[in-house]
Amino acid sequence: MADTSLLKLEEDESIAAASRRLGMSRREFLQFCAAMSATLGLPQGAEAAMAGAVAAKKRPSVIWLHFQECTGCTESILRAEHPTLEKLILDVISLDYHETLFAAAGHQVEAARHAAMKANKGQYLLVVEGAIPTRDGGIYCKIGGKTAIELLNECAADAAAVIAIGSCASWGGMPSTDPNPTGATGVSKVLGKPVVTIPGCPPNPYNFLSTVVHFLTFGSLPPVDELGRPKFAYSRLVHENCERRAHFDAGRFAMDFGDEGHRKGYCLYKLGCKGPETYANCPTVLFGDAGGGTWPVGCGHPCIGCTEEGVGFQKPIHMVAKLKNIEPPLQYPRIVEEKGTGATLGSAAVLAAVAGAAAGAGAMVAKNLGLSHQAEEAEREKERARSSEKAGV
Amino acid sequence: MNQRLRVPAFRPPLPPPAAAIADDPSQRLEAMYRRIWAAGMCDLPFVNPALAVEALGFRRWQGDWVGALITPWFLNLFILPGGGTLWSELPSGERCKVAFPVGTLEFIADHDAAADAEREIPAYRYCPLFAPVGQFATQDAARGAALAALEVLLAPPPAGESSAGAEAVPALPATPGEGATPLAGGAIGAASVAEAAGERGGPEPRPDSSRRAFFRRVAGR
Numbered sequence: 001m002a003d004t005s006l007l008k009l010e011e012d013e014s015i016a017a018a019s020r021r022l023g024m025s026r027r028e029f030l031q032f033c034a035a036m037s038a039t040l041g042l043p044q045g046a047e048a049a050m051a052g053a054v055a056a057k058k059r060p061s062v063i064w065l066h067f068q069e070c071t072g073c074t075e076s077i078l079r080a081e082h083p084t085l086e087k088l089i090l091d092v093i094s095l096d097y098h099e100t101l102f103a104a105a106g107h108q109v110e111a112a113r114h115a116a117m118k119a120n121k122g123q124y125l126l127v128v129e130g131a132i133p134t135r136d137g138g139i140y141c142k143i144g145g146k147t148a149i150e151l152l153n154e155c156a157a158d159a160a161a162v163i164a165i166g167s168c169a170s171w172g173g174m175p176s177t178d179p180n181p182t183g184a185t186g187v188s189k190v191l192g193k194p195v196v197t198i199p200g201c202p203p204n205p206y207n208f209l210s211t212v213v214h215f216l217t218f219g220s221l222p223p224v225d226e227l228g229r230p231k232f233a234y235s236r237l238v239h240e241n242c243e244r245r246a247h248f249d250a251g252r253f254a255m256d257f258g259d260e261g262h263r264k265g266y267c268l269y270k271l272g273c274k275g276p277e278t279y280a281n282c283p284t285v286l287f288g289d290a291g292g293g294t295w296p297v298g299c300g301h302p303c304i305g306c307t308e309e310g311v312g313f314q315k316p317i318h319m320v321a322k323l324k325n326i327e328p329p330l331q332y333p334r335i336v337e338e339k340g341t342g343a344t345l346g347s348a349a350v351l352a353a354v355a356g357a358a359a360g361a362g363a364m365v366a367k368n369l370g371l372s373h374q375a376e377e378a379e380r381e382k383e384r385a386r387s388s389e390k391a392g393v
Numbered sequence: 394m395n396q397r398l399r400v401p402a403f404r405p406p407l408p409p410p411a412a413a414i415a416d417d418p419s420q421r422l423e424a425m426y427r428r429i430w431a432a433g434m435c436d437l438p439f440v441n442p443a444l445a446v447e448a449l450g451f452r453r454w455q456g457d458w459v460g461a462l463i464t465p466w467f468l469n470l471f472i473l474p475g476g477g478t479l480w481s482e483l484p485s486g487e488r489c490k491v492a493f494p495v496g497t498l499e500f501i502a503d504h505d506a507a508a509d510a511e512r513e514i515p516a517y518r519y520c521p522l523f524a525p526v527g528q529f530a531t532q533d534a535a536r537g538a539a540l541a542a543l544e545v546l547l548a549p550p551p552a553g554e555s556s557a558g559a560e561a562v563p564a565l566p567a568t569p570g571e572g573a574t575p576l577a578g579g580a581i582g583a584a585s586v587a588e589a590a591g592e593r594g595g596p597e598p599r600p601d602s603s604r605r606a607f608f609r610r611v612a613g614r
Contacts (some may be wrong), residue, residue: 243403246484246485246486246503249521249524250433250502251429252433252505253433265403294402299402304558323438323439
């Protein structure tokens with residue numbers, strides 16, 4: 001039924017106008033909305049709502065702040081391989097302040113930011129790219145005479161929602177690596193409240209777009225995990241959906257760059273692949289949307305875990321990854337759109353029964369089985385350790 | 394958004410048709426994984442040395458072989474070619490959904506060209522259940538989990554029941570060094586599995602087929 005509603009939209013004038021605006025065919029546009037809806041794990045019918053929202057709704061005003069970063073997140077969005085993705089992003093949002101893209105400069109720009117914030121008070125999306133230096137009163141990053149901390153607090157005060165894009169904004173990323181001379185910190189710590197994070201270096205523009213379209217369609221951001229990451233994109237380990245997974249389980253490893261196993265496309269675990277401890281949808285939507293079927297593991301380089309705090313920019317690239325438990329493998333919908341499906345009751349039943357049997361046999365399996373987001377747990381533990389450490393000091 | 398862009402750069406070719414296995418494949422499967430264990434896995438940090446390679450519960454299902462395999466690095470369900478209707482050729486690494494009485498499970502196809510076609514099993518499909526397997530203290534514990542998985546896999550689930558494990562948990566003796574956490578963890582585990590089933594499986598009846606059909610229609614294929 002959802003299909004027919006979407007097909008009916010093909011005749012809709014606003015859809016036609018939207019697709020003309022975007023330089024896509026109507027069919028491509030609807031296909032895109034369907035794929036995005038499936039990626040987000042939404043029920044049937046949501047794709048039509050999304051298509052309608054993209055075509056007709058007032059674009060949300062976006063204030064985009066840059067702090068300690070390389071502008072790679074913006075670059076990846078503007079240079080997405082899908083020729084229409086960046087058009088879509090710029091069509092879906094009204095980018096009212098973006099230092100890299102603004103033609104204006106100086107006071108004009110700051111005036112535009114103030115005007116946009118005033119006109120869209122409580123309605124605008126604040127997107128933050130880059131870490132915030134906190135040491136020495138935050139003096140290591142200043143824009144228009146204001147420190148990053150001041151600017152962030154000022155813009156976040158009246159924002160409808162805050163999105164931290166990229167690993168730097170999410171938890172500090174590359175600027176926060178030891179010895180972290182500027183005290184680089186993520187957005188949520190500086191604001192003192194959770195924000196949606198889209199980590200990655202750079203993050204996939206598709207994940208950002210899906211998040212924004214969710215906001216546009218439903219007025220809220222998609223469900224997130226403990227670290228603020230949208231579950232549709234960050235609930236699975238890279239290892240789980242990896243195209244080289246079968247090589248891992250069968251013990252076929254590349255031992256050296258360029259050796260026989262490497263040329264045959266064997267598993268990169270022994271070369272330091274962080275896929276087993278990194279949560280991201282790179283294997284399915286492909287890292288960075290760079291096109292041509294390429295993503296790091298796909299073209300023979302180990303995953304460096306850029307989306308994962310404590311892994312990316314911290315563990316050496318050659319260091320062998322810690323193998324996170326990957327259960328339960330079947331309860332969540334896979335993130336591959338074209339094959340996307342909700343988990344069946346059956347698969348959960350198998351796991352539940354196995355958990356029970358194993359627990360009865362005296363194993364610790366049940367404990368591991370039901371915990372859907374191992375990362376959350378690890379994070380919680382880290383948090384506990386950190387707070388007790390603070391209390392101790 | 395062109396979905397065709399999102400295909401892996403490297404796609405292995407379709408393997409030659411697998412020979413049907415006439416007798417119980419357990420020994421051949423074990424032989425293969427013992428070789429793999431010795432050759433590439435035994436020195437890895439995540440393996441569980443308390444476990445040994447053991448195939449168990451292999452039986453005919455729709456003419457093909459279905460069973461479980463315990464190794465020091467995983468506990469997986471396996472489908473092996475037996476000349477039946479469950480098996481079909483797939484390129485190595487490809488995922489596929491296979492329907493069982495309990496529901497649909499996702500299997501990964503693999504074909505190891507280096508495997509001995511006589512004494513080992515070059516083509517198989519597996520469904521990852523546990524990896525790594527550090528949580529099993531003994532081979533018996535792993536056996537229990539494997540057999541339970543097979544039993545549930547092939548028996549139709551009672552209506553509205555998906556947390557069969559919840560009752561078994563309170564019987565668990567607290568493991569030394571772990572205090573009371575296994576109990577609580579177990580209960581939470583089973584409960585959240587059930588919850589996930591309700592949440593994810595419930596409200597979305599068969600989205601797969603219609604979504605696929607939709608994509609085909611939209612893509613004009």
